[in-house]
Amino acid sequence: MDAESLLLSLELVSGSGQGLSPDRRASLLTSLTLVKRDYRFDRVLFWGRILGLVSDYYIAQGLSEDQLAPRKTLYSLNCMEWSLLPPATEEMVAQTSVVKGRFMGDPSHEYEHTELQKMNEGEEEVVVQIKEETRLVSVIDQIDKAVAVIPRGALFKTPFGPIHVNRTFEGLSLSEAKQLSSYFHFREPVQLKNKTLLEKADLDPSLDFMDSLEHDIPKGSWSIQMEKGNALVVLRSLLWPGLTFFHAPRSKNCGYIYVGTGEKNIDLPFML
């Protein structure tokens, strides 16, 4: 969610139950403006909170002018002092996929994992140490790639390439807001090329340049609900429980936040 409209967004997301306490809110309002200035971001998003056993991580992301360019991620333990995280690489993701369980809450904590590695002499057990920071980076990256959501029309693509915020975006209409196809993954498109020509003919290249949520596997991994009558549409991901996306139809308010343990719900197919 945008740091500019933090309070309103938190109020709208409160249906999921987990939010921020007043002192965290106040600290965020102050520190995020400073972060924006120091790092010269175009927009700062408060990404969410990962619950650890000892303490929680508060995550923020900064965007540059091009909305789909790789974002810089920062974390903090007290909402005041922010540290930059390194960008995620595939190696990191592969390495941390073996780590299971909750986050500790201590960034320097190291998980130990024994691997069998073939050395010259034969197989040996090697104990690999994985830092929690690396795990944090890869989890945030996975969550972003999997379930970060943006409504259709909020961003548009210029012929020069960069993606801009659409200033004339007035919000989705109510009928559009109830359909999953009006929401896109906020990431580089992966499945767009696989569409048939017939489907592509109906797309508007300046608006439909990202994958929609409709074809997510498994089907039904999104819970779409209207709250307050029809005044607010809330999407919750069942694959990464804790991710909540909200949008007030016919208005510009939209955003998402993740408050959870940072673990994927692999049992999803059994639970549907």
Place this chain on the structure above:
Amino acid sequence: MEDLTSPKQEKANQDPGEAGRPWEEITAASSQSPESGLSEPLELEHGLETGPQLRRSPPQSPQSRASTPLDDLTGPGTSSPPSLPQEGSYTPSSPALTRQDLAVPWQSGKTSSVNPEAGTPHFHHLEQSSDKGELTASQTCQSEGTTFQQSLQTKHHLYGPEDVTYNNSKQKELRFNIFEEEDSNSNYDLGHTEPGVSEVAPSMLEIAIQSAKAYLLKTSSKSGLNLYDHLSDVLTKVLDERPENAVDIIESISQDVKMAHFRKKLDTLQNENEMLPTYEIAEKQRALFLQGNLEGADQELEDEIAENALPNVMESAFYFEQAGVGLGTDETYRIFLALKQLTDTHPIQRCRFWGKILGVEMNYIVAEVEFREGEDEEDVEEEEVTEERDDADSEADENDEDELPRTFYKTPQAIPKEENRTGANKYVYFVCNEPGRPWVKLPSVTPAQIVTARKIKKFFTGRLDTPIISYPPFPGNESNYLRAQIARISAGTHVSPLGFYQFGEEEGEEEEEVEGRRDSFEENPDFEGIQVIELVESLSNWVHHVQHILSQGRCNWFNPIQKSEEEEEEEDEEKEEEKGEETDYIEQEVGPPLLTPISEDLEIQNIPPWTTRLSSNLIPQYAIAVLRSNLWPGAYAFSNGKKFENFYIGWGHKYSPDNYTPPALPPVYQEYPSGAEITEMDDPTVEEEQAFKAAQEAAVLSAEENEETEDDEEEEDDYDQE
């Protein structure tokens, strides 16, 4: 002339208004010196732009000159058909003449500060400006116009676009035509001049212009709009609102203008369906707010205050907010009112806001309720405890010979559910989807449901009658599953500070019987509170105050053997013996006693079961202790030393670091004793058959030989026997 401009000021194109004015001037001029106009064009041969530039010069001296080109313009103009009076004026000849002539005098006569250049460069400037498009042309015209008197401005406008049209691009002609046309349409009377001037036949250009304009005015068959009006509306909007980088968003603006046409007409039709649920829920919630007004009597008010079953939800919500948990203030207030409605309509002793369980389609708001003594509502839906007594009893009547093999399968005795107000059914739970909607009572939970609920993991949909399709099959629908999960969560996560509750006076001790276990507690009136710091540091300061649910599915152990011993009289002796054997195996299940400190809770693979936190590190003196369960993510408890509260907000599932695996199917059960009677025999193989046959033949032969030796005389019989 002022009259014309003032209403026109609104329009982006001031040309119409301005064009109107020159007409007046033209008419005036034409009346003045219709004849001098003929000679003067010769002088005005220089630049076409001189026309407008002429306008800029001080009114008097160029006025006469200006009038002449106007005359020239009017001349041909008047000859053209009345509907397009001005177009006729745009014949190439006269402006061409004027162009040359006016250029020089224009330069000298110029007072304008805007374009102090040579006529030709100015002409080019106008060309270029017009090339940029309508907007810029009108903008330059406008900006220039602001520096001039309105009269001059209008004249300039007339000629500015006029210049444009005389360049080769047809577009410019069209634009000019558009500007002029609007004016002419609106100010037809003003623009109409006496056709007293010489006429010039309409040229190819005019025809082209007219046809282009006619095309633009063509009404769309679909929407009833025409491009001409639409473009003028769009430009009007852009010039009114002046957005930045308008060219980038021009398409959206065009779309908005189109949508604006429809807004007023179909507003009620389109939006009604969509807004209906909003209004519905608002109505229902309004009813919540108004319920208090129905009972206005003071006595009742006092009664209410005295017997307050309602908890102070707002106070708890405030504390939970310090922990970062909560539903938002106004939502919580509505829930508060809904709870009040619940307590008003049902005879409730005590009520508590248990929490919120999220579902896929809708969510559940759960209230934990204790009914008043003796006012238990009967369970409408009696759980059908299916005891499938096997057919052994009925078959005993059959003949032994025709008897089907008896199975040894004996349906496991269904464990009866606990009575109301005890164990897992201590409290009654009500749920609703949203505050304002009616509260629905959940049925009591049975041990079978709890046992099965432990083995499955399903999302709630939000509708209570959804069937739960799972393996092992869940005995019930979503309302039962919900109730079972609520029971498990309560048993696992409801904690209170040590000493808040204490056991009641014991009435006789029953050592062996489990039913005598302490399951009642009451508030400790002497509780003095525990320091918040201590609550955070040590988990032994918190205790469970809800009974642990045994693996049997009940809180109080039920021995299935005891009861069935009474029924064994009907059973065969065999089975009695078997049961006798079983009695030895079933051990009494024991769980941690009530009011056990939570430090005794088991860890989950090295993860502590609870996380404690101070709500705020910055102001510790007023902070509260917050407990977060790691076993049931979403379960919270807070305490400020004296007060405490439990809350749940989540999906309703237990945490497990490993994947969920559905239980494997049991092996095929051996129902019948295998024996010669029942077991199918394999067909004999060929070798066996041959061997058997050989053996039989050998036996027959030997029998025959025996017979032959014995009965030699009866050979004939032997033959018969064969």
